[in-house]
Amino acid sequence: MNAALDPRGLAAVLVAAISFGLVPTLARLALDGGADMPTILAVRSILAWTGVYALARAMGERPALLSADGLRGALIGVPLAAASFGYLGAVRLIPVSLATLIFFTFPLVVALLARIVDKDKFTAVRLAALCTAFAGLAITLGTDFDRIDGAGIALAALASLSISLVFVLSNRLMRGVRSLSANFFMMSTSAVAFTAWMAASAGFTAPSTSGGWTGLLGGGLIYIFGIVGFFLAIQRIGPVRTALYINLEPLISLSAAFVLLHERLTGAQYAGGALILAAIALTSWRESRAGPTAT
Numbered sequence: 001m002n003a004a005l006d007p008r009g010l011a012a013v014l015v016a017a018i019s020f021g022l023v024p025t026l027a028r029l030a031l032d033g034g035a036d037m038p039t040i041l042a043v044r045s046i047l048a049w050t051g052v053y054a055l056a057r058a059m060g061e062r063p064a065l066l067s068a069d070g071l072r073g074a075l076i077g078v079p080l081a082a083a084s085f086g087y088l089g090a091v092r093l094i095p096v097s098l099a100t101l102i103f104f105t106f107p108l109v110v111a112l113l114a115r116i117v118d119k120d121k122f123t124a125v126r127l128a129a130l131c132t133a134f135a136g137l138a139i140t141l142g143t144d145f146d147r148i149d150g151a152g153i154a155l156a157a158l159a160s161l162s163i164s165l166v167f168v169l170s171n172r173l174m175r176g177v178r179s180l181s182a183n184f185f186m187m188s189t190s191a192v193a194f195t196a197w198m199a200a201s202a203g204f205t206a207p208s209t210s211g212g213w214t215g216l217l218g219g220g221l222i223y224i225f226g227i228v229g230f231f232l233a234i235q236r237i238g239p240v241r242t243a244l245y246i247n248l249e250p251l252i253s254l255s256a257a258f259v260l261l262h263e264r265l266t267g268a269q270y271a272g273g274a275l276i277l278a279a280i281a282l283t284s285w286r287e288s289r290a291g292p293t294a295t
Contacts, residue, residue: 009236012229013245019226021252026219033212036205037088040216042191042198047220048227049184049191055228056180063181065188072173073185079162079169081190086159093152097141100250102156104137107243109164114240117168126240129279133247136275139268140250167239170231179232187227247276 023044030040056063064070090099107130166186174182198204207213233242251273258264 006236009233009241010245012236013233013242014229014248016226016229016233016242017246017248018252019222019229020246021249022222022256023219023226024253025256026215026222029211029215030207030219031212031215033207033209033215034205035207035212035216036202038194038198038201039205040219041084041088042194042204043216044220044223045187045190045194047217048224049187051221051224052180052183052187052228055224056178056184059178059180061178061181063184065185069174069177069181070185070188073177073182074189076166076169076173077186077189079165080186081193083159083162083166084190084194086155086157086162090152090156090159093149093155098148099152099156099159101138101141102153103159103163104134104247104250105157106160106164106167107133107240107247109160110167110243111240113164113168114171114238117172125282126244129282130244132282133244133276133279136272136277136279137247137250138272139275140254140272142266142268164243167234167243171234171239174231174235179235180228182235183228183231186231245280247280251276 027037027040031037053063065074087099087103090102111126111130170182170186177185207216230242230246233245237245254269254273
């Protein structure tokens with residue numbers, strides 16, 4: 001089957017984009033309700049870790065951390081945790097729009113790394129689509145350059161590089177490992193790291209409002225679907241396509257903010273979103289015409 005048209009892969013990346021797109025809005029609700037970021041990340045990681053394990057067992061998998069696959073997965077979990085830490089640190093020092101824009105350079109980095117490591121194709125169409133999607137993202141975010149901090153930019157770049165490594169390493173090191181087991185192994189590192197961070201800071205900071213609890217627990221539960229869809233998509237349609245299609249995530253975030261937080265969208269944001277969708281549509285159309293051997 002042409003990987004570009006793999007229905008399971010496309011459904012998985014759509015689930016991941018929707019889930020990850022909802023997570024920032026739910027985190028905002030948790031923060032507004034009194035929780036802090038170490039608590040939010042720890043709860044999210046623990047819920048994802050236990051939820052994925054439960055799903056794996058329900059599907060007949062028996063993931064064992066003390067195994068070669070488990071150790072490789074835990075190793076990939078290091079850049080996964082670094083990506084969350086880097087992005088979180090960046091948004092505290094520079095405008096969220098700028099941090100997000102720098103972070104979303106990762107589809108271009110993934111394409112470059114896949115070309116070097118896996119000898120994946122890096123066609124003119126892919127390059128044009130990635131650049132178009134990035135331009136659409138820049139327009140959509142309306143990036144503010146008034147507050148520039150070198151450390152914040154470095155942290156956002158760290159997040160971009162780290163998530164790019166997750167894409168490429170998981171595609172290479174987790175081949176042959178069932179998706180839910182691979183998810184469980186990789187989430188183990190994040191669960192341990194963020195739980196330790198929470199314990200070392202103020203401990204568990206409970207929300208003081210019902211909306212805060214909804215954001216805290218809802219974000220953790222939705223993250224389960226995001227992380228499962230994310231890694232399944234990488235296995236089914238490859239890291240480069242997944243990285244391109246995940247550009248839908250900011251559009252989902254804006255839509256969620258519009259519906260749940262009543263934030264207004266501008267004409268420029270609609271135009272930028274149209275560019276992102278056009279880039280994804282162009283790639284899907286072009287690679288679907290390439291035949292069943294397209295990679």
